[in-house]
Structures are given as C-alpha cells and as structure tokens.
Amino acid sequence: DTGVSQNPRHKITKRGQNVTFRCDPISEHNRLYWYRQTLGQGPEFLTYFQNEAQLEKSRLLSDRFSAERPKGSFSTLEIQRTEQGDSAMYLCASSLAQAGDGYTFGSGTRLTVV
C-alpha cells in the first residue's frame, strides 16, 4: 500500500466552473476525511465518512460542495460554480475506526480559481 493518494495534484479553473477531486485511502482504513487549508492556516474539517456513510459535515461545506464515497473505498469531492474564495489546498486523510488511531494524510490537491 502506497498511502493516501489524491488526484489531481494541482487544478487551475475559471470561476464558475465545476471541479472534482479524488481520494484513494489506505485500503484497510474505513474512515475518510476531507479538510481544506488556506495559506498560513491549519487545515479545517469539511466532512467525514465511515465506510460509505457520510457521518458529519462542517458548516464550511456550502451547498456548492458535495462529497461521496459510493463503495466505501475511494471518495470524490465536487465543487460546483467555483469562486475565488475556494482557492485552497484540499487534503484527504484516512484512519481506522478505533478512536486512538492516528490519521494518514495525502499530498493534497491545490486548487486555484482564476
């Protein structure tokens, strides 16, 4: 297993376009998380899945954002009608279900909205 994989690494899009990011977690991890990080800030929680169920969503996740994990394996994060304020690093992480387990993060997807 090569860890958590995120694609694409970089995405430049025009304002108003839709974008989709993909995350492949560590295969035995049943929890998957999405975070967003802007320059100079720590990552902020967006949403969380246990297997295919989306169990929690942050208020940061507006109606333009949607995340799925259809078969409890990979996940996608879609942003519709992108705005300049959506420019950020989008990070995916996975972990086992036990409360004491640590997170493994991917390398992130850098989104720039022009």
Place this chain on the structure above:
Amino acid sequence: KQEVTQIPAALSVPEGENLVLNCSFTDSAIYNLQWFRQDPGKGLTSLLLIQSSQREQTSGRLNASLDKSSGRSTLYIAASQPGDSATYLCAVRGSTLGRLYFGRGTQLTVWP
C-alpha cells in the same frame, strides 16, 4: 468548540540547536494528539501520535509530551538540522467521530 494554539508562529535558528514548539488546547477531553510536519505546498506527514493516557512519545530526535489536564503539548527537536525546516502542526482528536482540530502551525527555519 475546541481551539488549538501554537507558539511561536515562526522560529529561525542555527543548525545544532535544541528546539521546543508549544501547543495548547482549550478542551481537555481529547482522545489523542498528533504532531505533523508540512513542507511548502505539500501534504501532512505524521511525526508522533500521543494517546490521551500517555505522557510522551519519542521518535529519533523528536520527543512529544502531553499534559492533558492543563491542555498542553510540547514537541522537542534535538540537534536541529536544515532538513528540519518546515511547518509543524499540532492537532487534537476530540471524539470517537474523529474530527481533528488543528493549530496554525509553527514555521521553522534551521540555517547552516
């Protein structure tokens, strides 16, 4: 709501110094605390994970301590090297659902 603060925000030191990075959190009801390293434009690399029942963890030149009751953690870096230059992030896990709360990080520069 859990709030995590890291001090200092930035640190610039010559090679060879021993360093202390500080992290504080407002709600002591945590499951664990994790220290991460982030290189510019990259994702997060886990350095150390301390369970709420533990007092410290060590990995090579890194040592992290946890005082849950006072809401504090310290990351100690011994004999710093230029390759240690990065941003160090502290994160606490506050419930079984597993959301992490992050500080803003300490940006470390170690010069030769």
